[in-house]
Amino acid sequence: MIVNFTPGPSQLYFTVEDHLRQAIRKNIGSLSHRSKEFEMISKEATEGLKQLLSIPSDFHVFFTGSATEVWERSLQNLVEAHSFHFVNGAFSKRYFEIAGLLGKHPTKVEAQLGNGFDFEVDIPTNTELIAVTHNETSTGVSIPKDFIGKLRTKHKNALIVVDAVSSMPFPQFDFSIVDSVFFSVQKGFGLPAGLGVWIVNDRCIAKAASLQQKGISIGTYHNLPTLLANAKKNQTPETPNVLGIYLLSKVVADFLGRGISAIRSETEYKAALLYNCLENHPTVKPFVENKAWRSKTVIVADTGSKTEAIVKLLNSKGYYPGDGYGELKKTQLRFANFPAHSKEQFETLVDLLNQID
Amino acid sequence: MIVNFTPGPSQLYFTVEDHLRQAIRKNIGSLSHRSKEFEMISKEATEGLKQLLSIPSDFHVFFTGSATEVWERSLQNLVEAHSFHFVNGAFSKRYFEIAGLLGKHPTKVEAQLGNGFDFEVDIPTNTELIAVTHNETSTGVSIPKDFIGKLRTKHKNALIVVDAVSSMPFPQFDFSIVDSVFFSVQKGFGLPAGLGVWIVNDRCIAKAASLQQKGISIGTYHNLPTLLANAKKNQTPETPNVLGIYLLSKVVADFLGRGISAIRSETEYKAALLYNCLENHPTVKPFVENKAWRSKTVIVADTGSKTEAIVKLLNSKGYYPGDGYGELKKTQLRFANFPAHSKEQFETLVDLLNQID
Numbered sequence: 285m286i287v288n289f290t291p292g293p294s295q296l297y298f299t300v301e302d303h304l305r306q307a308i309r310k311n312i313g314s315l316s317h318r319s320k321e322f323e324m325i326s327k328e329a330t331e332g333l334k335q336l337l338s339i340p341s342d343f344h345v346f347f348t349g350s351a352t353e354v355w356e357r358s359l360q361n362l363v364e365a366h367s368f369h370f371v372n373g374a375f376s377k378r379y380f381e382i383a384g385l386l387g388k389h390p391t392k393v394e395a396q397l398g399n400g401f402d403f404e405v406d407i408p409t410n411t412e413l414i415a416v417t418h419n420e421t422s423t424g425v426s427i428p429k430d431f432i433g434k435l436r437t438k439h440k441n442a443l444i445v446v447d448a449v450s451s452m453p454f455p456q457f458d459f460s461i462v463d464s465v466f467f468s469v470q471k472g473f474g475l476p477a478g479l480g481v482w483i484v485n486d487r488c489i490a491k492a493a494s495l496q497q498k499g500i501s502i503g504t505y506h507n508l509p510t511l512l513a514n515a516k517k518n519q520t521p522e523t524p525n526v527l528g529i530y531l532l533s534k535v536v537a538d539f540l541g542r543g544i545s546a547i548r549s550e551t552e553y554k555a556a557l558l559y560n561c562l563e564n565h566p567t568v569k570p571f572v573e574n575k576a577w578r579s580k581t582v583i584v585a586d587t588g589s590k591t592e593a594i595v596k597l598l599n600s601k602g603y604y605p606g607d608g609y610g611e612l613k614k615t616q617l618r619f620a621n622f623p624a625h626s627k628e629q630f631e632t633l634v635d636l637l638n639q640i641d
Numbered sequence: 642m643i644v645n646f647t648p649g650p651s652q653l654y655f656t657v658e659d660h661l662r663q664a665i666r667k668n669i670g671s672l673s674h675r676s677k678e679f680e681m682i683s684k685e686a687t688e689g690l691k692q693l694l695s696i697p698s699d700f701h702v703f704f705t706g707s708a709t710e711v712w713e714r715s716l717q718n719l720v721e722a723h724s725f726h727f728v729n730g731a732f733s734k735r736y737f738e739i740a741g742l743l744g745k746h747p748t749k750v751e752a753q754l755g756n757g758f759d760f761e762v763d764i765p766t767n768t769e770l771i772a773v774t775h776n777e778t779s780t781g782v783s784i785p786k787d788f789i790g791k792l793r794t795k796h797k798n799a800l801i802v803v804d805a806v807s808s809m810p811f812p813q814f815d816f817s818i819v820d821s822v823f824f825s826v827q828k829g830f831g832l833p834a835g836l837g838v839w840i841v842n843d844r845c846i847a848k849a850a851s852l853q854q855k856g857i858s859i860g861t862y863h864n865l866p867t868l869l870a871n872a873k874k875n876q877t878p879e880t881p882n883v884l885g886i887y888l889l890s891k892v893v894a895d896f897l898g899r900g901i902s903a904i905r906s907e908t909e910y911k912a913a914l915l916y917n918c919l920e921n922h923p924t925v926k927p928f929v930e931n932k933a934w935r936s937k938t939v940i941v942a943d944t945g946s947k948t949e950a951i952v953k954l955l956n957s958k959g960y961y962p963g964d965g966y967g968e969l970k971k972t973q974l975r976f977a978n979f980p981a982h983s984k985e986q987f988e989t990l991v992d993l994l995n996q997i998d
Binding site for chain 2: 292314317387504522
């Protein structure tokens with residue numbers, strides 16, 4: 285038995301194998317994306333997500349190829365010139381860079397790796413989109429709940445877009461203060477990669493339409509008006525990853541059956557277990573020092589010279605941690621804490637880490 | 642036993658179920674896209690395709706989310722202002738429209754539905770990209786082999802881009818006269834949807850780089866320089882449809898085992914069988930009259946008032962034809978003739994059609 289703690293693609297949710305076998309029996313791989321059956325599947329996935337994450341009815345749920353695609357599409361559809369980015373790691377930085385590649389004029393504030401933003405930040409008044417990476421997968425820093433609320437109060441006109449790639453479905457966002465949230469399915473949903481989910485409100489739709497009216501290109505088959513027109517029929521503009529959408533609909537139903545509160549409190553429990561171990565460990569430490577910034581879903585450990593020994597021990601038990609990101613590859617390990625990871629697995633993980641001195 | 646003759650998503654190739662089961666056992670759904678194992682899978686898929694389709698070594702094979710995505714990416718990366726489109730159906734028309742949505746200045750020549758291009762066509766001398774839809778999926782018209790050769794002779798400087806979405810792997814293109822070919826996997830490769838394959842030569846790479854140098858946006862994570870930099874490591878810029886790439890690698894290996902010549906001659910045989918039936922049928926006729934334009938891989942029948950009766954009879958035997966496209970939904974049927982469809986299935990199909998009078 286292998287347990288994959290990499291932060292994505294990660295461990296598959298335990299029901300996925302059965303759903304895949306069922307998909308084979310039901311011929312899902314051969315199903316037309318213009319059929320009534322597909323529309324039912326697509327509707328089940330989007331309505332299930334709305335229920336699971338308490339997404340209000342004036343928000344829309346769209347499918348893309350990846351969350352990386354949403355970086356591009358969100359800037360293309362929601363920004364004429366000025367986006368503002370909170371950057372504290374490789375992924376929030378990439379979101380910022382994408383804006384430049386699209387010919388926009390992004391600005392950013394940068395925090396040191398392992399840190400959040402506890403200092404005053406001046407966001408230009410002409411900012412159209414504020415990009416917040418809720419959970420920086422490279423460093424294990426998460427943005428505290430009240431952070432977005434403060435942004436909303438000060439910047440009523442900007443669209444607030446939240447990259448929640450490696451935290452969903454754990455956080456319950458207040459959708460009255462965010463305009464868009466996106467994630468991909470191979471992390472917290474425990475699914476095979478190849479599908480992004482993009483949630484937007486009507487302010488986003490209106491902004492895209494206004495850019496288009498000004499003659500600014502907002503892309504083609506995956507611009508917001510086209511995504512919306514198709515989503516109203518529970519369809520997609522292109523032939524999508526039908527199998528991926530089917531599996532998502534099934535895992536969302538499983539999560540609903542288990543209950544989102546149970547999933548969230550188990551996530552808290554497992555995170556507490558591992559952080560507690562790291563804090564009391566003789567040689568290994570949590571990378572993120574400030575407790576308020578510690579991600580519950582991607583936990584990064586400073587493993588220093590013990591890295592190799594830990595990996596060797598864990599692998600011998602079938603446990604596979606994620607490497608540290610980029611330059612920290614050799615001195616850190618990352619542990620995903622997703623609904624696919626059980627309490628028992630986290631208890632064993634902690635036991636194993638405690639064997640290292 | 643169900644046989645799906647829709648032109649895509651279509652019948653799965655008969656080995657796909659086993660490969661999916663194998664993928665479950667091998668934990669492919671959980672595999673990191675930055676792992677050596679993924680690089681091996683990706684390499685197997687691209688090198689297998691190069692061998693299968695006799696793609697020269699100076700061409701590159703990239704993965705996208707869909708062929709629809711390649712419509713957008715090809716125009717974004719290869720055209721500053723002027724593309725030219727041969728339009729003879731809904732899909733070639735959509736490729737043309739995408740150019741306009743990107744702010745380019747496309748021109749087109751249009752042939753009537755069911756026809757190809759046998760008249761003189763003036764292509765503006767400033768044309769940067771000539772778009773040829775090799776197989777118009779909506780009408781079952783295919784472009785004859787010598788057509789592209791003549792284009793190349795007259796337009797040496799333009800990039801010739803071939804949409805071969807619903808014909809691959811049947812046609813053997815002469816890669817010395819085309820610059821780019823693309824397709825999606827849910828048609829001729831008999832795979833679940835959610836993956837596009839984009840083949841380009843170094844002229845395309847150079848064109849994209851020159852546009853970028855001029856400050857023209859060529860997109861971000863899926864622009865050609867970024868795709869190339871990642872493909873050199875057998876990786877992709879984003880987390881891709883890993884399972885889809887794995888299944889592609891396996892089916893390509895199966896096709897190589899069967900032999901592309903055998904696949905091609907069986908395709909010819911099955912097409913001849915069905916066209917012969919339609920030509921000699923008392924009430925049903927081939928939609929495409931000119932034999933030189935008849936697609937071997939998507940065969941469209943004028944079924945008129947018999948449409949419902951034919952569908953009923955076929956469905957009763959587990960055979961599912963594709964509807965006619967758009968306005969012709971009620972009076973035409975489309976039959977995919979892909980490697981997944983056996984000779985025996987085509988023989989039965991013809992027997993059934995002959996029961997209609």
